[in-house]
Amino acid sequence: MSASTAPSLRFDDAPGRLSLAGRWTLEHALAIADLLRDAPGGVREVDARAVERLDSVGVLQLLRYSRRCDLDFDGFAFRPEHHALVAAIEDVADERPKKKREYGVAAALGRLGYAVYDNAREIVALISFLGENLVKLVRMVKEPRRFRLTATVSHMEQVGLDAVPLVALLSYLVGAVIAFLGANILEDFGATIYVVELVNIAFLREFGVLLTAIVLAGRTASAFTAQIGSMVAREEVDAIRTLGMDPVDLLVMPRLLAMLAMLPLLTFIADLAGLLGGLTVGALALDIPVPAYFARMEQTMELRHFLVGLSKAPVFAMVIALIGCLEGLQTEGTAQSVGERTTSSVVQTISLVIVLDAIAAIWFMQMGW
Amino acid sequence: MAAQDDNDELVIRVRGLANHFGEQVVHENLDLDVRRGEILGVVGGSGSGKSVLMRSILGLRTPDAGTIEVLGTDARSEDPEKRLHIERNSGVLFQDGALFSSLTVGENVQVPLKEHHDELPDSLRYELALLKVKLAGLPADAIDKLPSQLSGGMRKRAGLARALALDPPLLFLDEPTAGLDPIGAAAFDRLIATLQEALGLTVFLITHDLDTLYAICDRVAVLADHKVIAVGPVSELEKLDHPWVQEYFNGPRGRAARDSRSELRAGA
Numbered sequence: 001m002s003a004s005t006a007p008s009l010r011f012d013d014a015p016g017r018l019s020l021a022g023r024w025t026l027e028h029a030l031a032i033a034d035l036l037r038d039a040p041g042g043v044r045e046v047d048a049r050a051v052e053r054l055d056s057v058g059v060l061q062l063l064r065y066s067r068r069c070d071l072d073f074d075g076f077a078f079r080p081e082h083h084a085l086v087a088a089i090e091d092v093a094d095e096r097p098k099k100k101r102e103y104g105v106a107a108a109l110g111r112l113g114y115a116v117y118d119n120a121r122e123i124v125a126l127i128s129f130l131g132e133n134l135v136k137l138v139r140m141v142k143e144p145r146r147f148r149l150t151a152t153v154s155h156m157e158q159v160g161l162d163a164v165p166l167v168a169l170l171s172y173l174v175g176a177v178i179a180f181l182g183a184n185i186l187e188d189f190g191a192t193i194y195v196v197e198l199v200n201i202a203f204l205r206e207f208g209v210l211l212t213a214i215v216l217a218g219r220t221a222s223a224f225t226a227q228i229g230s231m232v233a234r235e236e237v238d239a240i241r242t243l244g245m246d247p248v249d250l251l252v253m254p255r256l257l258a259m260l261a262m263l264p265l266l267t268f269i270a271d272l273a274g275l276l277g278g279l280t281v282g283a284l285a286l287d288i289p290v291p292a293y294f295a296r297m298e299q300t301m302e303l304r305h306f307l308v309g310l311s312k313a314p315v316f317a318m319v320i321a322l323i324g325c326l327e328g329l330q331t332e333g334t335a336q337s338v339g340e341r342t343t344s345s346v347v348q349t350i351s352l353v354i355v356l357d358a359i360a361a362i363w364f365m366q367m368g369w
Numbered sequence: 370m371a372a373q374d375d376n377d378e379l380v381i382r383v384r385g386l387a388n389h390f391g392e393q394v395v396h397e398n399l400d401l402d403v404r405r406g407e408i409l410g411v412v413g414g415s416g417s418g419k420s421v422l423m424r425s426i427l428g429l430r431t432p433d434a435g436t437i438e439v440l441g442t443d444a445r446s447e448d449p450e451k452r453l454h455i456e457r458n459s460g461v462l463f464q465d466g467a468l469f470s471s472l473t474v475g476e477n478v479q480v481p482l483k484e485h486h487d488e489l490p491d492s493l494r495y496e497l498a499l500l501k502v503k504l505a506g507l508p509a510d511a512i513d514k515l516p517s518q519l520s521g522g523m524r525k526r527a528g529l530a531r532a533l534a535l536d537p538p539l540l541f542l543d544e545p546t547a548g549l550d551p552i553g554a555a556a557f558d559r560l561i562a563t564l565q566e567a568l569g570l571t572v573f574l575i576t577h578d579l580d581t582l583y584a585i586c587d588r589v590a591v592l593a594d595h596k597v598i599a600v601g602p603v604s605e606l607e608k609l610d611h612p613w614v615q616e617y618f619n620g621p622r623g624r625a626a627r628d629s630r631s632e633l634r635a636g637a
Binding site: 027029055056057060088089090092093094096139248287335 | 390460464470471486488489492493495496499500501503505515517535536563564566567568569
């Protein structure tokens with residue numbers, strides 16, 4: 001059966017006639033190309049009436065062949081039912097310019113320039129978005145009817161409550177690891193008991209809030225971007241505007257307020273979990289009895305460490321919520337753009353959180369707080 | 370087998386189809402035949418299950434009961450070979466084109482070619498894409514554009530070009546003229562008719578557009594009361610005694626479409 005379906009051609013010397021048969025279709029595109037390339041010379045007419053199936057690939061290749069061999073395509077004989085198809089196909093050519101890719105220094109500099117420009121624009125956009133949100137926050141205080149209670153509470157649940165297990169577990173483990181690492185070194189000086197201060201200070205000042213912010217950057221900033229981004233892609237945000245509502249009031253404010261409320265609370269939970277991690281390691285591995293651990297904590301714990309850590313929480317909350325929402329609003333209509341923006345929002349929030357944390361650490365040290 | 374395939378009159382054969390969404394019955398005991406080489410229009414009120422019918426035939430939805438045969442193959446089969454046979458031999462134009470938004474028009478058209486005909490050289494694949502883009506009535510420079518840079522009408526044409534990429538004998542169109550201006554819609558109708566004739570297509574066409582029905586459909590199937598209540602040429606359906614059909618064909622819009630059609634005939 002395959003013999004009858006494969007495309008074939010037969011050449012008659014006497015009239016110089018090329019007779020085609022079989023299926024001249026997409027399935028056999030390569031075979032057709034081979035046949036026509038190797039076709040004998042001296043062809044004066046082409047008879048395609050024995051072709052049982054013909055599609056646009058077959059016609060296109062025959063058309064090419066006629067151009068190449070300088071034959072009159074209109075003189076080709078086709079079955080009546082193929083006439084409409086043959087008439088509909090026109091010649092096309094792959095006239096794409098060859099892709100040039102530059103590898104030189106100039107091209108690298110050019111790309112660097114674009115990257116710098118893009119980053120500068122992102123920073124300006126973020127700062128102006130911050131300004132816009134502060135203005136609208138003030139306006140909301142003056143006009144409380146703009147406040148969306150239901151949306152805010154729903155986001156508080158997603159941002160805060162749902163993240164509690166993850167934040168607590170990670171903080172607990174990091175607290176335990178810090179205690180272990182510290183004890184290893186402090187043991188040499190016979191000062192194992194200082195593990196208590198190490199864990200307390202590290203967690204209350206830095207790790208509690210930093211871990212929470214990083215978890216929320218990965219978990220929530222990406223969600224904000226994807227939610228708002230797909231709304232932009234489906235013109236829902238345009239619809240909000242035309243209905244006389246403000247997308248910032250409707251979409252950004254509830255997320256921002258939820259974040260501002262929940263990040264400090266989660267930080268507090270992270271602090272507790274981290275301290276508990278230290279306590280566990282102290283009791284189980286370092287032979288510090290629990291009452292002694294607590295007594296040491298009571299003697300050395302200072303409120304200022306806790307306040308320093310907590311004071312960073314609202315700043316990080318702003319960063320995460322604003323970048324998450326801004327990236328979402330900057331999405332263009334494509335599925336790929338939503339993905340790129342989501343990645344970008346996670347990368348930006350985590351980097352910015354760590355940079356701000358480093359600056360804050362230096363500042364608080366200098367201030368002696 | 371192949372020869373018998375060719376002679377078989379029915380391209381799509383649906384028997385006893387039932388679709389439910391929970392309590393809500395969409396189809397009950399629905400029968401439908403689509404013959405080779407015809408343009409079958411499917412009409413019905415909103416929510417009468419036109420799209421569900423198309424999705425069932427395409428295997429995008431598993432119906433609750435009934436048999437569906439497409440090109441002599443059981444469309445409900447899970448067998449990948451059989452599914453591939455149907456997929457390779459049918460093209461679908463979704464309502465808004467459903468183009469892949471991150472690919473250019475040309476890349477969109479080449480997607481099925483790459484997937485099913487990996488052996489083709491790159492330049493031939495590109496030329497075939499260009500050919501289909503032109504056949505669908507788009508200018509050649511549209512091939513490098515992204516779907517977001519095209520108007521709604523051009524997106525539909527690009528979707529049509531992708532549907533035709535594999536030269537399928539069977540074409541599904543979901544409301545091809547919805548959202549087009551009357552001139553664009555009429556041009557799209559003509560395009561479908563021309564392509565149907567040139568490529569020898571069988572077309573399953575869902576539409577609300579009375580002009581389309583009068584202009585290009587060989588037969589029309591009316592979906593109402595959970596089944597196909599009538600199939601036939603438009604002129605016969607107009608006389609059918611059913612409240613929805615009467616309202617549809619003999620309402621002001623129906624009369625206008627019929628009149629313009631007869632004017633067209635008289636003019637020609």
